[in-house]
Amino acid sequence: MAETSRAQIAEQIEFSAFSTADLDGISRLITAMSDDGANLHLRDKSPAYYRWMYFDNPTGQAFGCFARHGDRIVSSFAMAPKLVVVGGRTVRLGKTMDMFTDPDYQGMGLIRKCADRVFAEARDHGVDGWYVTPSVNSYPIFKNKWGYAEPFQPIFRARLIDPRAALAAVSPALVRRLGPQLVTRLSRWPRRRLNLPKGWTVSQPTRFGPETDQLWDAIAPTHQVALVRNASYLNWRYVDNPDDYSLWALHHQGELRGIVVTKQTIRRGLPVGDIVDLICARDDATTLRLLVRLAVDRCAAAGCAMVEAWSILGSLFDRRLRSAGLLIARAKMPLLLSPDYPDRLLYDAEAWWLTQGDGNDV
Numbered sequence: 001m002a003e004t005s006r007a008q009i010a011e012q013i014e015f016s017a018f019s020t021a022d023l024d025g026i027s028r029l030i031t032a033m034s035d036d037g038a039n040l041h042l043r044d045k046s047p048a049y050y051r052w053m054y055f056d057n058p059t060g061q062a063f064g065c066f067a068r069h070g071d072r073i074v075s076s077f078a079m080a081p082k083l084v085v086v087g088g089r090t091v092r093l094g095k096t097m098d099m100f101t102d103p104d105y106q107g108m109g110l111i112r113k114c115a116d117r118v119f120a121e122a123r124d125h126g127v128d129g130w131y132v133t134p135s136v137n138s139y140p141i142f143k144n145k146w147g148y149a150e151p152f153q154p155i156f157r158a159r160l161i162d163p164r165a166a167l168a169a170v171s172p173a174l175v176r177r178l179g180p181q182l183v184t185r186l187s188r189w190p191r192r193r194l195n196l197p198k199g200w201t202v203s204q205p206t207r208f209g210p211e212t213d214q215l216w217d218a219i220a221p222t223h224q225v226a227l228v229r230n231a232s233y234l235n236w237r238y239v240d241n242p243d244d245y246s247l248w249a250l251h252h253q254g255e256l257r258g259i260v261v262t263k264q265t266i267r268r269g270l271p272v273g274d275i276v277d278l279i280c281a282r283d284d285a286t287t288l289r290l291l292v293r294l295a296v297d298r299c300a301a302a303g304c305a306m307v308e309a310w311s312i313l314g315s316l317f318d319r320r321l322r323s324a325g326l327l328i329a330r331a332k333m334p335l336l337l338s339p340d341y342p343d344r345l346l347y348d349a350e351a352w353w354l355t356q357g358d359g360n361d362v
């Protein structure tokens with residue numbers, strides 16, 4: 001685009017908060033700009049998903065701003081409000097999402113304008129801080145231009161279920177070098193079936209209810225920084241979501257002790273079991289280990305080649321995921337925090353109970 005026509009276009013662009021009439025446009029922009037295909041599928045991106053995400057959140061409607069050129073949405077930025085326990089207080093934090101500018105309109109300051117509006121609206125609604133899971137494109141903007149903090153290093157902790165398939169997807173050249181004999185031995189990695197210790201039972205709820213609220217009320221004081229995982233939040237996030245999640249509840253002597261949520265995604269063409277949420281007392285290492293092993297067992301039975309969860313490198317939570325069998329540090333995943341949040345606990349790696357469900361990719 002020539003500079004003069006870009007200047008003219010910039011004047012024609014209108015900014016507005018989104019409405020339900022925009023859901024098709026936002027879905028189109030984000031679907032067109034995403035990498036989804038046969039090799040990558042993490043979550044739904046339909047208009048129904050955006051209706052659910054922007055308008056049905058029990059913590060409140062998402063804050064959002066779109067830039068339009070004519071009848072086309074050319075840039076978007078949104079933030080979901082989340083209830084979070086921070087050091088014994090329940091506060092509203094934001095999770096930024098859907099930061100996209102159509103390639104024809106990039107570098108014109110559209111995201112800057114959309115983001116500024118969203119941040120101002122969030123502050124007006126009592127949201128004093130937010131977290132970001134940036135892409136390679138948005139990382140330098142948040143980190144270098146806008147001064148966001150990066151106090152710790154989240155990673156994917158993984159366990160291979162089918163090493164041959166995973167290796168073939170990650171490094172076909174290495175598979176060729178190893179040769180068929182070695183590779184066939186890899187594929188015969190025996191699967192250890194889960195035998196729960198005496199007194200433990202599993203159920204598969206279809207919805208969360210009063211028992212979940214009782215669990216959350218009992219465990220909330222043990223957490224330092226954690227999304228409020230009560231029934232209302234969990235039903236919105238995993239049951240009313242247009243996408244499909246599997247829910248597993250773990251009981252000890254008949255009493256609910258923990259919940260794990262999984263979802264099957266496609267990464268590098270492989271079926272992957274993502275541990276999306278883990279709910280138990282922060283200091284209950286036994287339940288956490290059983291929840292992870294339960295998720296691995298069920299994902300393996302469903303044909304996943306790998307199981308993975310978010311973790312914060314070097315934290316106690318990370319050590320517990322490793323001892324539950326998620327031994328591989330598969331990839332780093334930046335998480336940035338808006339600068340100057342008044343409670344410094346937010347910047348403490350050990351304080352967070354962070355799971356993939358806290359993000360919006362899966």
Ligand SMILES: CC(C)(COP(=O)(O)OP(=O)(O)OC[C@H]1O[C@@H](n2cnc3c(N)ncnc32)[C@H](O)[C@@H]1OP(=O)(O)O)[C@@H](O)C(=O)NCCC(=O)NCCS
Binds near residue numbers: 100137
């Ligand atoms: C990242 C993206 C949203 C930026 O949108 P944009 O409308 O072109 O951005 P803007 O023109 O408003 O620029 C915003 C700021 O980032 C800076 N910036 C833009 N591109 C940059 C880059 N590649 N590296 C560093 N800074 C950059 C601008 O100078 C501007 O700085 P300022 O706020 O100090 O003035 C856009 O490139 C995009 O959609 N990328 C692909 C999708 C993606 O990765 N989205 C992020 C998902 S989390």
